[in-house]
Amino acid sequence: MLSTSFTRIASPGPTFCFSWRGSTQIVPCAKLRLQKELDKGSKNVSAVPKGPKYPWRLRSLKRGAKHEGGNKVSEGQNGNDQVKIDISYEDSDLLGKVLLNGQLAVDKKTTKEDVEHVYIAAKLTTKEFTWSCMALKLEDVVAVSYSDGTRRFTVHAFPFPNSTLPFKKTRRKRNDCHFLALNSEEALKWTEAFESLKFYVNHSPHPLPSAKRQNSKLDGQDLPSIVAPCCRIGRAMLVILNPRSGRGRARKVYDSEVEPILKLAGFKLNVVETNGAHHAQKLAASVDLSTCSSGIICVGGDGIVNEVLNGLLSREDAKQSRVVPIGIIPAGSDNSLIWSIMGIRDPASAAVAIVKGDLISTDIFAVEWTKTGDVHMGLTVAYYGFMSDVLELSEKYQKKFGPLRYFVAGALKFLCLPRYECEVEYLPVGGQGNQAQAESKGPHSEIFIDDTLGDKVGVDAGAKLTSNGAFNHDSPFRSASEHDLFSGTTDANNEPSEYVRGLDGKTKRLSFGRGSSVQSGNENVVAVNHSVAGATSPSPRPRTRTKSRLDRGWSGMSPGNGSLRSSWDYSIVDDHPVDLFSACNDTTQVLEAKGIAEADGVLATTKQGLPQLQEADNEKWVVKQGPFLGIMVCNHQCKTVQCLNSQLLAPMAEHDDRRLDLVLVHKVGRLQLLRFLVLMQFGRHLSLPFVEYTKVQSVKLKPGNNHHKGCGIDGELMPLNGPISTTILEEQCQLIGHSVFRH
Numbered sequence: 001m002l003s004t005s006f007t008r009i010a011s012p013g014p015t016f017c018f019s020w021r022g023s024t025q026i027v028p029c030a031k032l033r034l035q036k037e038l039d040k041g042s043k044n045v046s047a048v049p050k051g052p053k054y055p056w057r058l059r060s061l062k063r064g065a066k067h068e069g070g071n072k073v074s075e076g077q078n079g080n081d082q083v084k085i086d087i088s089y090e091d092s093d094l095l096g097k098v099l100l101n102g103q104l105a106v107d108k109k110t111t112k113e114d115v116e117h118v119y120i121a122a123k124l125t126t127k128e129f130t131w132s133c134m135a136l137k138l139e140d141v142v143a144v145s146y147s148d149g150t151r152r153f154t155v156h157a158f159p160f161p162n163s164t165l166p167f168k169k170t171r172r173k174r175n176d177c178h179f180l181a182l183n184s185e186e187a188l189k190w191t192e193a194f195e196s197l198k199f200y201v202n203h204s205p206h207p208l209p210s211a212k213r214q215n216s217k218l219d220g221q222d223l224p225s226i227v228a229p230c231c232r233i234g235r236a237m238l239v240i241l242n243p244r245s246g247r248g249r250a251r252k253v254y255d256s257e258v259e260p261i262l263k264l265a266g267f268k269l270n271v272v273e274t275n276g277a278h279h280a281q282k283l284a285a286s287v288d289l290s291t292c293s294s295g296i297i298c299v300g301g302d303g304i305v306n307e308v309l310n311g312l313l314s315r316e317d318a319k320q321s322r323v324v325p326i327g328i329i330p331a332g333s334d335n336s337l338i339w340s341i342m343g344i345r346d347p348a349s350a351a352v353a354i355v356k357g358d359l360i361s362t363d364i365f366a367v368e369w370t371k372t373g374d375v376h377m378g379l380t381v382a383y384y385g386f387m388s389d390v391l392e393l394s395e396k397y398q399k400k401f402g403p404l405r406y407f408v409a410g411a412l413k414f415l416c417l418p419r420y421e422c423e424v425e426y427l428p429v430g431g432q433g434n435q436a437q438a439e440s441k442g443p444h445s446e447i448f449i450d451d452t453l454g455d456k457v458g459v460d461a462g463a464k465l466t467s468n469g470a471f472n473h474d475s476p477f478r479s480a481s482e483h484d485l486f487s488g489t490t491d492a493n494n495e496p497s498e499y500v501r502g503l504d505g506k507t508k509r510l511s512f513g514r515g516s517s518v519q520s521g522n523e524n525v526v527a528v529n530h531s532v533a534g535a536t537s538p539s540p541r542p543r544t545r546t547k548s549r550l551d552r553g554w555s556g557m558s559p560g561n562g563s564l565r566s567s568w569d570y571s572i573v574d575d576h577p578v579d580l581f582s583a584c585n586d587t588t589q590v591l592e593a594k595g596i597a598e599a600d601g602v603l604a605t606t607k608q609g610l611p612q613l614q615e616a617d618n619e620k621w622v623v624k625q626g627p628f629l630g631i632m633v634c635n636h637q638c639k640t641v642q643c644l645n646s647q648l649l650a651p652m653a654e655h656d657d658r659r660l661d662l663v664l665v666h667k668v669g670r671l672q673l674l675r676f677l678v679l680m681q682f683g684r685h686l687s688l689p690f691v692e693y694t695k696v697q698s699v700k701l702k703p704g705n706n707h708h709k710g711c712g713i714d715g716e717l718m719p720l721n722g723p724i725s726t727t728i729l730e731e732q733c734q735l736i737g738h739s740v741f742r743h
């Protein structure tokens with residue numbers, strides 16, 4: 001059902017309102033056109049809103065006539081003054097299914113006896129509540145109040161006020177609409193209809209009958225003759241509020257904008273203010289879950305949500321705590337999580353979303369400190385480099401500048417732009433690794449595998465090799481499965497291709513398990529480290545050999561883009577440790593070592609059927625090292641509300657795709673960094689040649705010998721005193737709310 005109406009109100013101009021997807025819109029151009037038509041006294045009214053937002057068309061609608069499609073056009077009571085066009089699209093679900101039709105009067109709440117209530121047609125659909133030409137979107141309705149046994153009820157809504165100014169920030173405002181039903185049974189029907197739509201009904205007792213009321217004719221009809229609907233049991237929630245969030249106004253925001261909504265909707269709230277860092281984490285780790293059965297609401301920034309998540313997941317009863325839903329009230333500096341996932345950034349909208357009670361499953365990533373085994377979970381982004389330095393510096397300015405502290409710290413860091421040496425290893429999703437490499441436009445010179453050869457063997461010809469890739473034996477980037485590989489398993493995917501099968505014996509041996517490509521920033525040499533079992537494998541002897549076309553072709557030559565995990569590389573350096581960040585100019589040494597290792601038939605002898613082998617079969621780790629400006633591992637788009645609305649760090653990220661989006665920003669000068677920051681405001685920074693973007697399953701990072709010893713996880717500064725690895729967890733967490741993009 002699509003309802004369209006335009007009304008001439010007080011001033012001469014008619015307003016043209018139409019409802020589309022449950023929202024009432026004013027169309028200025030249509031308004032003008034309609035006004036012209038009406039002023040001309042034309043009997044034909046043509047309103048054709050254009051564009052994808054308004055896919056329907058009204059053409060040549062004659063007042064009082066029947067539209068060709070059978071849609072009824074009814075004339076208003078006052079001739080030209082009010083015209084209501086009611087277009088029924090029976091098959092469409094624009095305004096939802098009709099639940100209840102009836103007559104209601106707007107309760108003027110006056111004590112005067114002689115006030116006459118005019119009953120008008122009202123309708124409740126699954127999307128809207130309409131009476132006369134007024135409409136309330138149900139997504140704005142929070143609760144209904146009903147005085148038992150009377151014919152009065154109130155619908156509490158928090159809609160956005162209509163604003164004609166495009167840049168004006170609008171806030172939801174409370175709008176209580178009071179109604180009088182024809183009798184108490186009718187009133188109960190209405191409240192029951194709302195309740196069937198999962199709205200909370202506040203039942204207040206019948207007001208004590210005053211002498212006046214007892215005499216009243218109307219109240220005679222109010223006598224309760226039916227049982228009141230049973231209202232839902234109040235939902236118990238723990239509210240953890242960070243009073244220092246944002247500009248330190250979280251408490252005020254909560255009291256004025258959030259609590260009234262939650263209380264109206266029947267929530268039982270236990271509000272606790274944090275008294276310092278990690279308080280929220282401790283609370284979430286120790287709270288009795290039965291006291292917050294409906295979830296925990298975090299009032300603050302992303303940091304407080306992160307603390308609550310980590311607290312919940314650290315519990316012994318993790319099975320139960322993991323499913324505790326988390327609600328977010330954005331009162332912090334940034335609130336990237338709720339803004340990116342739900343498109344909500346004002347506290348009242350967040351509260352309304354919590355009231356609706358929908359759940360959004362969101363991926364969780366875990367950052368593990370390899371040396372200590374410590375794990376910290378995150379929902380938004382883990383980063384290292386410029387951003388973590390800015391975060392570190394910004395903490396100094398928290399009190400002085402509030403949310404602006406990031407700008408101040410960013411500007412200061414920008415002036416003394418450091419370089420961040422580190423090694424990044426990642427596992428791309430679905431063979432993206434090679435593609436990512438092929439498309440990589442980094443400023444470093446790279447050597448590509450011979451395209452012709454690559455084509456011939458049916459591998460990704462784009463796989464490229466750069467060098468500098470020597471890794472220490474004790475490289476941290478070894479997960480459980482890597483250890484298995486490390487202990488000498490081969491990759492099943494590294495069976496020789498048809499092409500390789502045709503090669504001579506030595507070359508054939510050399511063709512196993514290529515593909516771990518190492519990209520370095522600066523050197524245009526090739527390093528393909530291939531190796532095998534540490535302890536059990538014979539010690540590979542370095543041998544000098546010149547780089548041949550065939551040598552270059554080794555990398556990535558296994559069928560199906562088979563690449564060996566880079567962990568294979570470590571073992572070869574086992575006996576020949578090479579400083580990670582020293583330029584490995586003598587790449588031939590590495591190549592040679594690889595050749596020897598394989599020539600010695602180590603691969604064949606070390607294959608063992610370890611359980612993780614299958615899992616590792618198709619994994620192709622890509623290693624990059626060199627100076628970077630930033631390494632960001634994003635779990636969602638990472639929008640921020642700091643600058644423009646269009647700013648997003650990872651434009652292609654999804655919060656629930658079980659993937660991480662890796663953004664690598666190579667080291668560039670200030671001007672280029674400025675370009676990056678500006679383009680990021682429009683989400684167009686990926687086009688820059690020094691930016692790489694890959695969807696990954698896992699990322700490992702080993703910081704170089706920098707002075708930068710911090711990384712950020714969801715805005716929390718963490719020490720980075722060793723290598724870390726970031727992976728998506730199997731489990732997801734539940735955020736309370738829904739995406740506004742859905743509507």
Ligand SMILES: Nc1ncnc2c1ncn2[C@@H]1O[C@H](COP(=O)(O)OP(=O)(O)OP(=O)(O)O)[C@@H](O)[C@H]1O
Nearest residue numbers: 246274275276277300301302303332333334335715
């Ligand atoms: N009472 C408190 N006093 C000082 N710090 C606190 C207090 N409560 C929590 N914190 C710390 O403040 C950190 C940041 O809080 P939060 O993320 O809520 O606000 P924000 O930094 O303003 O917002 P955002 O993270 O979105 O930028 C939390 O991680 C927590 O460690």
